[in-house]
Amino acid sequence: MRSAAEQAAIRKDVFRWLDDVFIGHGGYEIHHTVLRSYAYHGERIPLLDRGKGIRNPADFSSTLSIMSGWKKNQYEDYESDDGWVKYHYRAGEGGDNVKLIRAFEAQDPIVYFSAVREGYYLPYYPIYIAENDPVERVVRFPLDEGLAVLGDPASYTIAQKRYADRLVQTRLHQPIFRARVLHAYDGSCTVCALRHSELLDAAHIIPDASEQGVAHVTNGLAMCKIHHAAYDRNLMGITPDFEVRINSALLHEVDGPMLRHGLQDMHGRQIQLPERRNERPAQDRLAERFAEFAAR
Numbered sequence: 001m002r003s004a005a006e007q008a009a010i011r012k013d014v015f016r017w018l019d020d021v022f023i024g025h026g027g028y029e030i031h032h033t034v035l036r037s038y039a040y041h042g043e044r045i046p047l048l049d050r051g052k053g054i055r056n057p058a059d060f061s062s063t064l065s066i067m068s069g070w071k072k073n074q075y076e077d078y079e080s081d082d083g084w085v086k087y088h089y090r091a092g093e094g095g096d097n098v099k100l101i102r103a104f105e106a107q108d109p110i111v112y113f114s115a116v117r118e119g120y121y122l123p124y125y126p127i128y129i130a131e132n133d134p135v136e137r138v139v140r141f142p143l144d145e146g147l148a149v150l151g152d153p154a155s156y157t158i159a160q161k162r163y164a165d166r167l168v169q170t171r172l173h174q175p176i177f178r179a180r181v182l183h184a185y186d187g188s189c190t191v192c193a194l195r196h197s198e199l200l201d202a203a204h205i206i207p208d209a210s211e212q213g214v215a216h217v218t219n220g221l222a223m224c225k226i227h228h229a230a231y232d233r234n235l236m237g238i239t240p241d242f243e244v245r246i247n248s249a250l251l252h253e254v255d256g257p258m259l260r261h262g263l264q265d266m267h268g269r270q271i272q273l274p275e276r277r278n279e280r281p282a283q284d285r286l287a288e289r290f291a292e293f294a295a296r
Contacts, residue, residue, distance in 0.1 A: 026198030029120040029179040062102035065111040082153040083168040089137040104129040116179045177215040178202035184279035185222035190271040194224045201228040205285040218282040237293030240283040
């Protein structure tokens with residue numbers, strides 16, 4: 001068994017490594033082969049376990065990571081809309097359950113990998129298990145430390161509920177929305193085809209503050225940051241027929257090459273669409289948003 005100090009050092013290094021491969025590369029989804037390639041001082045320590053949703057290295061005293069499956073499983077583990085995860089003990093006694101409970105008792109930080117699609121995950125870290133229910137045989141934890149501070153979602157005040165909703169939207173829902181939209185557009189800007197994921201966003205057609213602004217791929221467009229900013233500010237519009245339009249005043253403005261090539265040259269261009277028809281932008285939403293652009 002590794003010493004407590006060495007286990008703590010490895011956990012800290014895992015978080016550093018995830019900062020590099022996840023945040024450092026645009027906060028995009030990570031393939032399971034990458035997550036299984038992590039090494040500490042040359043020693044490979046996979047962060048996912050094949051065939052099960054919990055990673056308990058033999059020489060660790062407590063759980064290192066938990067994974068949600070892309071498909072439903074017998075345990076019915078799930079992420080709730082309030083940003084908390086319920087994770088069931090494995091069937092039987094002992095085994096993985098012992099280390100899971102130890103992670104709760106020792107408050108050892110773990111990683112939670114949320115499945116975006118088959119084989120691809122978003123990491124949340126550091127995660128601390130907040131509740132252990134040995135009768136129901138489940139543990140519960142929030143996906144953001146700010147939610148843990150607020151306590152039980154059932155007892156939120158109006159102000160706490162408002163804060164929690166914003167936190168869940170920006171910290172939890174938005175990354176999954178982004179990953180799915182970027183995947184639909186094959187990791188490139190729909191307007192200019194830029195392919196660097198760290199420079200791409202998932203733009204909402206109908207803003208997420210609206211009741212119609214659902215976090216669904218058909219309400220999203222993969223855009224580089226300049227086109228996202230232009231779209232959000234109605235300096236650029238997209239017609240229901242998928243054509244780019246530039247604000248008339250901006251179209252005739254004289255400035256440097258960024259304005260000319262980055263925006264003005266996009267006027268009249270057809271956007272690139274996802275290959276899968278069920279992931280293409282909803283034309284009724286594009287029409288609603290374009291009407292707002294045209295009215296300016």
